[in-house]
Amino acid sequence: MRGGLDIAIAGAGIAGLAAAIMLTRAGHRVMVYERFEQSRPIGSGLMIQPVGLAALERLGLRAEIEARGARISGIEGYTARGTTVFDIGYGELDPSFYAVAVHRAALQGVLWRGFAACGANFVAARPVAAITTSPDGRAQMVFDDGACGPPADLVIDASGARSMLRGAVTVQQPRVFRYGAVWATVPDPGVAPAKLAPRYIGARVMLGVLPLGVVDPGGPNLAALFWSLKGADYTNWRANFASWWNEAATLWPALSPCLEALGGPDDFNMAHYHHITVAQPHKGPVVLIGDSAHSTSPQLGQGANHGLLDAVVLADAIAAAPDVPAALKLYARARRRQVQFYQRASALMTPLFQSDSRVFPALRDLTFHRMKIVPYLKREMVRTLAGLKTGLFTLATPERIARL
Numbered sequence: 001m002r003g004g005l006d007i008a009i010a011g012a013g014i015a016g017l018a019a020a021i022m023l024t025r026a027g028h029r030v031m032v033y034e035r036f037e038q039s040r041p042i043g044s045g046l047m048i049q050p051v052g053l054a055a056l057e058r059l060g061l062r063a064e065i066e067a068r069g070a071r072i073s074g075i076e077g078y079t080a081r082g083t084t085v086f087d088i089g090y091g092e093l094d095p096s097f098y099a100v101a102v103h104r105a106a107l108q109g110v111l112w113r114g115f116a117a118c119g120a121n122f123v124a125a126r127p128v129a130a131i132t133t134s135p136d137g138r139a140q141m142v143f144d145d146g147a148c149g150p151p152a153d154l155v156i157d158a159s160g161a162r163s164m165l166r167g168a169v170t171v172q173q174p175r176v177f178r179y180g181a182v183w184a185t186v187p188d189p190g191v192a193p194a195k196l197a198p199r200y201i202g203a204r205v206m207l208g209v210l211p212l213g214v215v216d217p218g219g220p221n222l223a224a225l226f227w228s229l230k231g232a233d234y235t236n237w238r239a240n241f242a243s244w245w246n247e248a249a250t251l252w253p254a255l256s257p258c259l260e261a262l263g264g265p266d267d268f269n270m271a272h273y274h275h276i277t278v279a280q281p282h283k284g285p286v287v288l289i290g291d292s293a294h295s296t297s298p299q300l301g302q303g304a305n306h307g308l309l310d311a312v313v314l315a316d317a318i319a320a321a322p323d324v325p326a327a328l329k330l331y332a333r334a335r336r337r338q339v340q341f342y343q344r345a346s347a348l349m350t351p352l353f354q355s356d357s358r359v360f361p362a363l364r365d366l367t368f369h370r371m372k373i374v375p376y377l378k379r380e381m382v383r384t385l386a387g388l389k390t391g392l393f394t395l396a397t398p399e400r401i402a403r404l
């Protein structure tokens with residue numbers, strides 16, 4: 001279809017803004033509704049993998065992200081006893097591969113500027129409560145005050161892991177992982193240049209650092225600091241912040257200056273992780289993208305990447321198909337295998353890194369680093385991290401994955 005569709009999008013997050021940019025540029029009339037006054041990031045930073053960089057390239061925003069983010073060459077993770085859990089690098093696959101870790105505000109800012117320049121319409125402070133059928137048989141948003149938006153040929157739910165609109169497409173409900181994490185943004189302590197660096201004690205404790213680069217060019221170099229925490233233990237953790245501080249500084253003494261600079265628990269955001277993989281992410285003229293369609297814990301660091309990929313592939317499917325139903329089928333088929341692979345892999349990995357189990361982390365500490373001895377397994381680990389897997393035994397290049 002060449003332009004001309006009326007498209008309504010719920011959510012001005014990563015997937016919603018990326019979809020709006022692609023679809024407006026293709027000549028469609030796009031309207032984005034966001035619950036907040038401004039599109040705003042929550043939390044600290046995230047990793048854009050080679051596949052996500054390929055999607056940003058298609059959006060014309062890769063260079064802007066790279067000017068802000070920190071290049072990440074791999075993961076270096078150790079147990080408190082010094083056992084290596086991870087020591088893998090993107091360069092093992094291809095010397096030109098790397099990830100970019102960015103502060104969420106930097107990613108959101110770059111997407112927002114791309115969105116503002118593309119000419120799509122934005123309605124702020126307009127929480128969408130439901131999606132309904134309009135009198136002319138199309139779809140429309142219903143807002144929290146009961147008012148309806150204009151009819152649209154296509155409605156996209158990009159409202160994230162806690163979507164209230166998912167019910168328009170599926171009866172599936174997300175489950176919440178027992179473990180989430182507290183995240184803070186700190187001045188980059190320089191303890192892990194160009195690395196995602198976690199430290200583990202079993203699967204109960206994880207303290208990690210991720211360099212994030214700057215929010216705006218010329219700004220200070222930042223890093224994300226994260227600590228695995230059960231949602232149920234959050235209040236207790238806040239109340240016993242000083243003893244947490246000692247535990248963290250003992251686990252990673254080089255982080256002490258950075259920990260000392262923290263004012264208290266209010267410097268952290270608690271993130272809860274939800275898991276859902278919607279089997280059929282579309283129904284009628286409604287489609288789910290990003291975390292609304294597939295959300296999980298960030299063990300493999302793919303969620304934002306998949307949101308960007310959903311957006312570019314959906315735009316391709318709409319361009320290629322003769323009508324909306326055919327486009328949505330094409331989109332869902334194109335994304336299904338990769339999304340399912342990563343959702344399953346993430347669900348399998350989570351107990352190895354965040355659980356009360358003693359067996360899973362012991363297995364992890366025994367096997368993960370040794371897997372590197374087998375070149376095929378080592379490459380598979382890096383391919384998985386880079387976002388290149390499209391199934392258990394299949395993979396593709398970033399450029400191929402970021403295209404229909």
Ligand SMILES: Cc1cc2nc3c(=O)[nH]c(=O)nc-3n(C[C@H](O)[C@H](O)[C@H](O)COP(=O)(O)OP(=O)(O)OC[C@H]3O[C@@H](n4cnc5c(N)ncnc54)[C@H](O)[C@@H]3O)c2cc1C
Binds near residue numbers: 039
């Ligand atoms: C702690 C943490 C670390 C992570 N690390 C990584 C990582 O390293 N790499 C990676 O790729 N991913 C990571 N992720 C996952 C990533 O953050 C998500 O996959 C990504 O943000 C999903 O984007 P989205 O656009 O689908 O949803 P969101 O970014 O959640 O955006 C949803 C938008 O919709 C708006 N909204 C919600 N409800 C409504 C409504 N009813 N009406 C209107 N607007 C609404 C929200 O305000 C928001 O602006 C991490 C997640 C967490 C929590």
